[in-house]
Amino acid sequence: MKKILGLFSLIILIAARSAFAQETLQVILLVDRPLTADTYIYRVLDLALKNQIIPYSLEIQVVNASEPRRVRIVNSSPKNYIIALGNRKEQEEKLLPIYVPIQLGLGLGQRIMLTRAEVKEKLKKVKNIEDLTQFVFAQGLGWSDVKILRDAGFKVQTPAKPANIPKMIMYKRVDLYPRGLFEIDLEYERYAAEHPGLVIDDNIVLTYPQASFFYVRKNNHKLHDAIKDGMEKAYKSGQLQNLIMTDPVFSKALKEINLGERVRINIPAQNISKKSSEALKKHPFIFNKKKGKTINK
Template sequence: MKKILVWLIVLICTQPAFAQEPLQAILLVDRPLPPETYLYRVLDLALKNQDRPYNIKIERIDATQPRRVKIVNSSTKDYVLALGSRREHEELLLPIYVPIQLGLGLGHRIMLTRPDVEDRLKGVKNLKDLSDFIFAQGLGWSDVKILRDAGLKVYTPADPTSIPGMLMRNRVDVYPRGLFEIDLEYNRYSPDYPDLIIDDYIVLSYPLASFFYVRKTNKQLYYAIRKGLRKAYYSGQLQDLIMTDPVFSKTLQSIHLDKRVKIEIPFKNVSQKTLSALEEFTFVSEKKVGKAVKH
């Protein structure tokens, strides 16, 4: 009986060593996000590649990007926010410097527009030629400062869902979206705006990445996601997720980046850490699915 009691005491005392509480991650979004979407899947992939059990929840808050940044910064919840790289974001929150789209998505912008504007875009050869167009972006988005600093006219409604209607009413001319957002956005808005089109001629390019962010004090969640993303990248799993994603793979085949006029947009507000991350965690065009990324 005494031996059994001792064994039970030892078992109870050692229980926490092998029964960790699951790590919590609450993905904060501003629109519905089904679990099959890339954003959810890449966070799930990251957490699968770290050591602890985990739970992912999705919380939707209808708020602007600056407001969501404030929510994450001030809340005690285990929020994870996906944002474009921007010094203000990197200063207010804790960024995980592994680009979740490997520099392809936000760093390459394709434009939603209307047919008469696309005819004008056929003549665009350089940045100066774009100064005749009125761009639209959501309030607080990273692109706004980038485009304005490049000398372009940008309109920023508080509700970005109103932009396709503005395009059709000739209030704005072009609506740049990330490479991997363009098909989703077109499919989202074209039923209501059948004259909406995806421009076939131009790609805007600038050193902008999409990172996961957590609040500065949430080091536990930060290190878990960072470890998982790095492991997923070098094992090849992260790029495989892009290459096999039904939306992303279709976009890579249909957008024809190599045939477009590439307009480089100067970007002075990029941090050295972002540039280093884009250089280290890059999309390797010759990599095959299932193969690791060579160090």
């Protein structure tokens, strides 16, 4: 009888462990504008989740709010929210970062300008940081770029709604709206119809050590560890870089933006953390890597 009871208890224990192991990790990507499942940010998160061991579901939730407000939502909710943000020390302290760069150091670290035609002509004469100080920049409220640009001596306006910036450019309240290498075409298409005077500068590129990371609630170690495990595996296998190389927007930008022909304005980022710097060095984009090959690091 005791053996039967013992066996029964063992079966219950195994079943309980199996049920626990199969518990679905319900992940919510928090964004400030609608996006689809074929958008890179969704695809890279889904790739990371596929490379870890816990069963998962992934959904998108749109909250039209400033970055500080979205950070508070992530940190105050018991849900498995995840958010993509730049490598700002304040955010790294408020939230729990996953230190694998979402775009492998590309994109956010190379900034191309949205502007208007008259300013585009003036930018042809720009050769250094001092030349750029005559212009007024715009960035969203709470964005990590703001401190970088201000530390470099630039005037920066920070409207709560970034969607208002193109209108501010047209009304001459600001001059330059730096966007990431992989954002610039999409941002232009998004605003050009309503603001036909908006143009993309083709003379300069701002560069600084910046990346975007996924962040979760400060004490959400289960979600953090799952995403980190998946991101690391996706990077080492080459899948993460392959995703960049085959993405229609990213591959087009790498071919057409002509980084080598632009005047490069290097801006030191004084606010970058040691962990962010180490993550950028550990997970670089390998320009001579062939599609489908692993990254030997």
